Amino acid sequence: MKMMTNLRGTAAKGRGLVAVRAEAQPKKIASIEDLAVAFEAFKDVHTQELNQIKAGAADVVTTDKLEKINTHISDIEAALEGVMAKQAAEKLGGKEAPKDPEYTAEFNAYFRRGQATDRLETIKAAATKTDGEGGYLAPIEWDRTVTGRLKQVSVIRQHASVVSISGAGFSKVFSDRNIGSGWVGETAARPATTTPALASLSWAVGEIYANPAASQGLIDDAEFNVEQWLADEVETEFAKQEGIAFLSGDGTNKPHGLLTYVTGAANAARHPWGAIETINSGDAALLTGDGILSLIYGLPEEYEANAKLFMNRTTAGAARKLKDGQDNYLWQPSFEAGQPATIAGVPIVHLPAMPTVAANAIAALYGDMAETYQVVDRIGIRVLRDPYTNKPFVHFYTTKRVGGGVKNPDAMKALKVAA
Numbered sequence: 001m002k003m004m005t006n007l008r009g010t011a012a013k014g015r016g017l018v019a020v021r022a023e024a025q026p027k028k029i030a031s032i033e034d035l036a037v038a039f040e041a042f043k044d045v046h047t048q049e050l051n052q053i054k055a056g057a058a059d060v061v062t063t064d065k066l067e068k069i070n071t072h073i074s075d076i077e078a079a080l081e082g083v084m085a086k087q088a089a090e091k092l093g094g095k096e097a098p099k100d101p102e103y104t105a106e107f108n109a110y111f112r113r114g115q116a117t118d119r120l121e122t123i124k125a126a127a128t129k130t131d132g133e134g135g136y137l138a139p140i141e142w143d144r145t146v147t148g149r150l151k152q153v154s155v156i157r158q159h160a161s162v163v164s165i166s167g168a169g170f171s172k173v174f175s176d177r178n179i180g181s182g183w184v185g186e187t188a189a190r191p192a193t194t195t196p197a198l199a200s201l202s203w204a205v206g207e208i209y210a211n212p213a214a215s216q217g218l219i220d221d222a223e224f225n226v227e228q229w230l231a232d233e234v235e236t237e238f239a240k241q242e243g244i245a246f247l248s249g250d251g252t253n254k255p256h257g258l259l260t261y262v263t264g265a266a267n268a269a270r271h272p273w274g275a276i277e278t279i280n281s282g283d284a285a286l287l288t289g290d291g292i293l294s295l296i297y298g299l300p301e302e303y304e305a306n307a308k309l310f311m312n313r314t315t316a317g318a319a320r321k322l323k324d325g326q327d328n329y330l331w332q333p334s335f336e337a338g339q340p341a342t343i344a345g346v347p348i349v350h351l352p353a354m355p356t357v358a359a360n361a362i363a364a365l366y367g368d369m370a371e372t373y374q375v376v377d378r379i380g381i382r383v384l385r386d387p388y389t390n391k392p393f394v395h396f397y398t399t400k401r402v403g404g405g406v407k408n409p410d411a412m413k414a415l416k417v418a419a
Helices: 002-013 032-054 060-093 101-113 118-131 140-153 155-159 216-221 226-248 289-297 313-319
Strands: 161-165 169-175 198-210 213-215 277-280 308-311 346-350 362-367 373-386 393-406 412-416
Touching: 032 060, 060 313, 060 346, 140 226, 140 373, 155 226, 155 346, 155 373, 161 169, 169 373, 198 226, 198 373, 213 216, 216 393, 226 373, 226 393, 277 289, 289 362, 289 412, 308 313, 313 346
Parallel strands: 161 373, 277 412, 308 346
Antiparallel strands: 169 198, 198 393, 213 393, 308 362, 362 412, 373 393
């Protein structure tokens, strides 16, 4: 690996890094050692850049070199995370025997040939009465597998609280915490104190769908796993839609997104306990080390145990340049497979849909996602086989009802890029 040889040479000599060319990068990088070596090279070149800036002789070549290494580190992290996610998904794909082999066999026949037994028709009628779409309910193990794999791809689902419901929505009662108390003597009067008020917060569910298609000839002739193919298609579409909605959804036929609850956003007043508090980065257009530390230490201690930093890869790349007062880098690479990189000792979770660093943007979130965000799943994935609409293709119209919103705004803080 030519590029990694160059990086190793830099780590040893501390200077003279050979430029990292995009065409020299290997296609697959999944080594913790590669990550450590690349970060050492990053620190060397970053030090050169800082020294040049201090001397008033900033070199664009050095800056470009640094950004290429920074991008390379992000690529390594992405490759490592991809390997771990794939392994987890394969485990969830499972070799567990179906809980209802007879129904699963009937459902497979429906997939391939559209043959529906009396049992399937009964289930279809029940689904129609409930949801108005006439779809067949997917087998339990198939439903569980798709939902499990989806959890590996949809980052917020992976870290949030998830509840499955059988009704049309989910609600929770909150106290406004306005309760009074006081000190009294042994025989002194006990006047009434303020009584907390209760407020109900509900999460409606919207419908998310995928509509993959295959030709009838392929379904008839090919020896391929129709269930697996459909699960892959559904996972990709559902994960993409969920990732957007859980973060920025407006609540109209979809979840209320996490970012809509921050101070000044559309849902800032929706929760009885108020909005997710924003903490300024300390610069009008950049991240700062002090801003990151203020974000971390601004979270109440009771939520620290499970707290993580949520940001996109571009923001994580900017954070790699930050140092503390002792000239130590706040960002540190993972030293063990399956473990995330950290900033100031806090695990980083890459959330692709998060805004990139820019003036007034919410560039990072820090807190306990399971305590903060509630995902609501309406039980059951449904499939409607449609061989008529787009001949000669058979469409598999697949739906799942999902909702979500913030259940505890105190468990999360938001970093706003502002002075």
